[in-house]
Amino acid sequence: MDYIAEYKRWLENPALTENERAELQSVQENKEEIESRFFAPLSFGTAGLRGVLGVGLNRMNRFTVGQAAQGLANLIVSNGKAAMDRGVAIAYDSRHFSPEFAKQSACILAASGIKTLLFDELRPTPELSFAIRHYGCIAGINITASHNPKEYNGYKVYWEDGAQLPPAEADVVAKEMAATDIFSGVRTGDYGAFVESGMIRILGRETDEAYLNEVLKVAVNPDCVKQVADEFKLVYTPFHGAGYRLVPEILRRLGYKHIICEPEQMKIDGDFPTVKNPNPEYKEGFNLAIELARRNDVDLIIGTDPDADRTGIVLKDKTGDYVTLSGNQVGVLLIDYIITARKLTNTMPAHPAVLKSIVTTEMARAAAEKNGVACFDTFTGFKFLAEKIKQFEKTGSHKYLFAFEESYGYLAGDYARDKDAVTASMLIAEMAAYYRTQGKTLYDAMEEMYEKYGYYCEKTVSITMPGVSGLTRMKELMAELREKPLGRIGTHQVEYTRDYMSGIRTRMADGSAEQMELKGQNVMYYELEGGTTFIIRPSGTEPKVKVYIMAKGDSKAAAAEKVEALSAAAKEIVR
Template sequence: MHWKSKMAHWLEYLPPEDPLSMELQIEPQPEDCFYKDLEFGTAGMRGRLGPGTNRMNIFTVRKAVAGLAKHIIELGQDAMNQGVALAYDCRHKSPEFALESAKILGMYGIRTYLFKELRPTPVLSFAVRHLGAAAGIMITASHNPPEYNGLKVYGPDGAQLPPEAADNIVKKIETIESEFSFDRPDEKELQQQGVLFYVGKQIDNAYLDSLTTIQLNKKFSSDLSIVFTPLHGTATHLVRKGLAGAGFYKVTFVKEQMHPDADFSTVESPNPEEHSAFELAIEYGERVDADILLATDPDADRLGVAVKNNQGQYTVLTGNQIGALMLHYLLKKKRLPCNGAMINTIVTSDLGRAIAFDFGVKTLNTLTGFKFIAEKIAEFEKTEEYKFLFGYEESYGYLIGDFVRDKDAVQAAVFIAEVAAFYKNQGKSLYEGLMDLFEKYGYYQESLQSIQLDGKDGARQISRIMDVFRNDPPEIINDIPVLVLEDYLTSESTHIPSGIKAPIDLPKENVLKFKLADESWFCIRPSGTEPKCRFYFAVKGETMSDSQEKLSLIEKEVMGQVDSLLDYVSSGI
């Protein structure tokens, strides 16, 4: 259906006084609201709030959840009885979307366990496993700006959906003729019918009990000084409880950011990857001379960390650096099985691999996305070939205990506090601990560049970038030969000088990775949830200055090629 026809259908159905109708009538880019349907994939769906098929609103949520309901019905009555765990975060419309999801599921006779108040994403993952549910729904847009919301769907293992299940749900969604056709029961009816149950503290308590199992040393002194901020999100209660349960009581909370706020009013972005998100935490840290600053994103699946450097100034660590510190401590202190394995992604630093190798631990790479790490954990459970020890990705996601099957900032906050206490007992800061790792394993440095290209034209530009780098790969970057192109869409690795190809044993995804002769690499990956294209860069140097110079040069050359390509596409040549 043409976008204008879709828009006319919406305006015909919606009363003129409906907020979505009123918003649509003044929308400056109506085509973008309707030119496609909001895509549903293994990560669910995510988009801007607003009217239209390409926006997050009550109608697109109903349609997506109806697709999930049909999928569950196809699995059988047992799955319907096992039901769906359902949670939401602090964003605009999150409570409404959660309740509407429960109503749609109830309409199809599927039991729902709905959290009474907002909860972190990892607690939803835990709840699916704890309740033995057939699926889970988390209403969140993670760390996106305030104008976004989303819907993540989880399978019975507490992990985000595998491709087969997501594809089946998409097929079910496509059978629904109209998003306006649902006759949902109300909340009281669902409770009377025994298909809607509210949950809360009992799940929290079970989660906190499991959280104690990741602690490796319970004898640390409790004088580690911590500043914590949830960046207006969901982590306050559980991080507070988790730190106290691990013996950390000297915690200062950033009071301006402790309460949920859908507008994230004190930060430009509620993303702990952004250094600006730590501005208030740094002020608090300087006031109390804190050893470590911790920040979680709104749905508490990502953790950022800041520590004092050798000049006494707080510096925000990268996700790769935090992961390396946690991994090294865990392998040093944990009794290691003979078949232990660490899992990370194809765009994660090679520092983790070097640490794991030093301890005789296998490193397994997955595609970007924690669902692939969770998939590997499930595979380990079936085959017993490996024992899961640790999983992480560069985008501030970590997993220590596998009682959760998505990245977990609550776990990570408690565990990195223990790592910091370990170094403090040695008379060192966490930053000095990181420098020790660099000195031993090499000066690994990484960076990420991201370009946002909105709408239909943006999608065309991103597609053009991928086509050019795929079909005409660079042979030299910064006078360093490019040796290998790994194309994860074709599942082929090509040795560029010889043209020899080898298979890649990973699921297909539109990602390109280029490996250079000096162990540097860069990777190009369009986002699956945002109108962005991401460029990952990684180098290894003999000194910090050497690695930083290498990183700057490779980044400058690759992004220069991208800018030239975008200029060419924009010119219409």
């Protein structure tokens, strides 16, 4: 694409406001910035769109959002009148322009004759997934960039099962977008008129009630909360986002009486002013909550990201310091607890299973299988976990108990098909109450997990590759890894290489190969001696390459030592 010509086309288009035109004029001397904004359109895939807010073809703005909404509208229209009447549920988070993009999308769909169900204010992502299933919608849209920095926004699209858009439908939307002129090809209409005519229906607290009722059904052993509710205190923070109302409410309904919400972070604000990054993965975001916990002698802090699909926790350790648990650690704790509670309450189904992604800790498999529960891997992304759940429903081969990813996403129950921080917060609180009845904290419980299942340690090394040159380098890197296979990583011999694009697993000693069940993803997976794993995967939503290191050792220190050595090796390989 001639990015200079595209820049001029935008600059001269009368559809731009004066402020939008001024933004483009401000970069006219910066060729690199012009290229960044106009070298290619934002890529639409199964995760929809995600990018930096701003004016340009490769930015999130009302034009790129409008083009995506028209592409989705065309897909739905091609499915016939029944699909159009089923409608599309639309939600949004606390980010800049999220309400505007949501309303704009509703108007574009309505102009194509498609009914929409638009939430009246910000809502958790999992509630959108629930609403699609609850109201029988054909699709859903969520305006969110999840846990990304404040400069970002996104356009996530869901299909009728409440999971993210399948590849075939995503391809249709992408083709329709490419065939739609971004300025003249998008049809819209008057919002007020569409609401009055019933083409746009506003969803409110009645949907929250239906959703919370389903979430509460996922509780396994809520009686343990009653035993400690009078004295157990916990701190909650929504990081200025969509969990601010429903997470405290579900904890109250579970039976908790002392829920202390961090007041500054309960304020809805797309600038996320109290955190550097609104991601519950990072301890820095919990600083205010930790101070609040100290003042109130609280052992457990729960935090959810801006669209309330990811959950992080901070615990008080034996020395009184506050420490974070990783997504892997929380997932293992929940697997062990859910299995224990199911057995205690005699609610374990036949053929139970837990699900995880290929980059998620193998400690999860150990915890499941040692307790007689099957463990299955999928590709990274909750849409793949949702596909596996759907497969179980069709075949009846297994009943899933719990699904999770190392990136702080967890799901239980059949009401939704995306990770759910509302349910996760409830289960974590229930689990904490159970251990309190045993005279233990969650920190104590995690220490016991290592004794029960072995010493595992994981680390994700993220290497940012920004701009056009970064995208090029990411492609070159993956090609190099396939052309020149790694025989050794640091001091570790590679025993097997899995190329998840071709689906081939190769034994490095003799070159013998076997076909795997999973294929079609740009991931290189290295099985090292001693049961350690080294995985290289370009991010699908951010300009970075992620290296996942998963080690097992004879002790915590031995496993951690392996991880640190391989982290250094990762930075030598990915550059």
